[in-house]
Amino acid sequence: MPRHLMHMSDAAAAALRAALKRLRTELEVPQDFPAHVLAAAEAAAAAPRLPDKDATDLPLFTIDPPDSKDLDQAMYLERRSGGGFRVHYAIADVAAFVAPGGALDAEAHERVETLYLPDGKVPLHPPAISEGAASLLPDRTVPALLWQHDLDSHGEVVHSHVSRALVRSRAKLDYEGVQQDVDAGTAEEPVALLRDIGGLREAVEVARGGISVTLPDQEITLAGETFRLSYRAPLPVEGWNEQISLMTGMAAARMMLDSGTGILRTQKTAKPDVVTRVRAVAGVLGIDWPHHVSYADLVRRLDPRDQKHAAFLSEATAMLLKAEYTSFRDHRLPEHTIHAAIAAPYTHCTAPLRRLIDRYTGELCVAACAGQAPPDWVLTALYGLPCDMARGKGSRADRRSVDLAEAAVLKNRVGEFFDAAVINTDKEAGRPREGMLHLADPAVLGRATSRADLRLGESVRAELKRADPEHPGQDKVLFSVP
Incomplete structure (x- = not known):
């Protein structure tokens, strides 16, 4: 899986010192x-x-x-x-x-x-x-x-x-x-x-x-x-x-x-069912993926500077x-x-x-x-x-670092509603009302719970319930879908 490196300015690191210390403790660094x-x-x-x-x-x-x-x-x-x-x-x-x-x-x-x-x-x-x-x-x-x-x-x-x-x-x-x-x-x-x-x-x-x-x-x-x-x-x-x-x-x-x-x-x-799910993620993010185009050819067309493309590449590589x-x-x-x-x-x-x-x-x-x-x-x-x-622990450290950064970006916006898309669900694990959302602005990912089953690819209006860099585990960012 490609690296997704997270850098931090001195001022940001100082403000998040306690969260970064907790991260090291969680990962048993x-x-x-x-x-x-x-x-x-x-x-x-x-x-x-x-x-x-x-x-x-x-x-x-x-x-x-x-x-x-x-x-x-x-x-x-x-x-x-x-x-x-x-x-x-x-x-x-x-x-x-x-x-x-x-x-x-x-x-x-x-x-x-x-x-x-x-x-x-x-x-x-x-x-x-x-x-x-x-x-x-x-x-x-x-x-x-x-x-x-x-x-x-x-x-x-x-x-x-x-x-x-x-x-x-x-x-x-x-x-x-x-x-x-x-x-x-x-x-x-x-x-x-x-x-x-x-x-x-x-x-x-x-x-x-x-x-x-x-x-x-x-x-x-x-x-x-x-x-x-x-x-x-x-x-x-x-x-x-x-x-x-x-x-x-x-x-x-x-x-x-x-x-x-x-x-x-x-x-x-x-497996084919995984590829089908990845195609759904592409559709959610507005990425055109014709059926005659292979995944390899699609990836070569994408621009990692585009936040939607970067989100797709991150999710797709994790799944595939x-x-x-x-x-x-x-x-x-x-x-x-x-x-x-x-x-x-x-x-x-x-x-x-x-x-x-x-x-x-x-x-x-x-x-x-x-x-x-x-x-x-x-x-x-x-x-x-x-x-x-x-x-x-390299992959977990990368993912948790991104989770922490996204929580910091959203920490002052708890209670706000955001337009988002469902890019993954936990249906296969028996939790169809839980999954992962991708926000359009800011372009971040977050866990979500819903009153109804989440459907891969659907557009939702989600309320930010938690954005806490110091929250233990990976659910530092949590949304609720009415």
């Missing part, structure tokens, strides 16, 4: 790292496992938000002689610092993933690792898993390989700066090629039947006593950058399938695109190996500083390329990793 874990991080940062291969001559660069310090990926793009492209893609080598069974490893298995909350992130690894020794910050020599993808002139991958290497990023770039330079024609060729390669990979994705959905980030600000929500639409460069990561995830999945041991991110095609992790070994391949949205086998492997499982998939791919058996610590954990990842 980990507190500061224990002293013994911090000590282990400092020791590991001072003595990592270094590879023999030296690739510090590659002028790699990173593209991230300006304030990011946990840099998982760096790249260098070039043209191949005879046509096509070569992508050098370095991924932080967390396994060079985290000893299997040690304090850092145990803590990472408890945390599972980095959490992004409106008042700050909760990292997977201590900053000495995630923002220091393992991060691909500029002008530092660090160990990495260095991928090389050779592409033909159409953007199709003809060969991929990964091995350990020492790397050294030359520049920390940000999305807005790269977009401006590319648009102005002033970007250096290795950076400008991201548009060419990303565009070709997007075309390959369309031909494959895949779907990429990027929702706009939201920001809540405070003006006087009124909270306001604004949206930041994704830039094209963010999509191009994502294509490099997706390409690597597909290459990694293929390597693991060929080697007979691995962990895939799988997703089945939605439920993915899971699937482990296998000894060539006993799972029955289902495809990620439906990507329309290919796929795995997570490009964000090991922020996601537990990527450290393991990286090891599996390095071993496969070297023609070696995976390390015992990887095989021991293999079948337990899907359960570990299921404990992750």
Whole structure:
């Protein structure tokens, strides 16, 4: 499911301090790292496992938000002689610092993933690792898993390989700066090629039947006593950058399938009744979805800057695109190996500083390329990793953050009536008089109860009964339909 990041101004965060504290309590967010874990991080940062291969001559660069310090990926793009492209893609080598069974490893298995909350992130690894020794910050020599993808002139991958290497990023770039330079024609060729390669990979994705959905980030600000929500639409460069990561995830999945041991991110095609419900949501929001148009084609036509389109994408992906992790070994391949949205086998492997499982998939791919058996610590954990990842709280944190922000925006309007549309009901759970509404203005979602059964797609006039950022649980916003 695509991320729906919520940012918050300092003034808004200060006004909502108690609500944000309650949110962390509800989610059972980990507190500061224990002293013994911090000590282990400092020791590991001072003595990592270094590879023999030296690739510090590659002028790699990173593209991230300006304030990011946990840099998982760096790249260098070039043209191949005879046509096509070569992508050098370095991924932080967390396994060079985290000893299997040690304090850092145990803590990472408890945390599972980095959490992004409106008042700050909760990292997977201590900053000495995630923002220091393992991060691909500029002008530092660090160990990495260095991928090389050779592409033909159409953007199709003809060969991929990964091995350990020492790397050294030359520049920390940000999305807005790269977009401006590319648009102005002033970007250096290795950076400008991201548009060419990303565009070709997007075309390959369309031909494959895949779907990429990027929702706009939201920001809540405070003006006087009124909270306001604004949206930041994704830039094209963010999509191009994502294509490099997706390409690597597909290459990694293929390597693991060929080697007979691995962990895939799988997703089945939605059942027809679910698709029918999603079509009803589109109709409610005024989105034209002809029956001859596939969901993938529809998504490509939508503009995430449009609040109704963003609402549809958020609800539709939650209903349609439920993915899971699937482990296998000894060539006993799972029955289902495809990620439906990507329309290919796929795995997570490009964000090991922020996601537990990527450290393991990286090891599996390095071993496969070297023609070696995976390390015992990887095989021991293999079948337990899907359960570990299921404990992750990232999706819940995203949703609860949006709930809190929407409650803040509406908190001074309790008792008012709003025009709304029913975009989901709890009929299947035996509660046909409960469901989810989408307001036209402001464009927010809220839970609702009704005196009569709610019907998917109907327009209603709803009274706001509660808008309390500090209300426990997800029903911070509650409407009543007469």
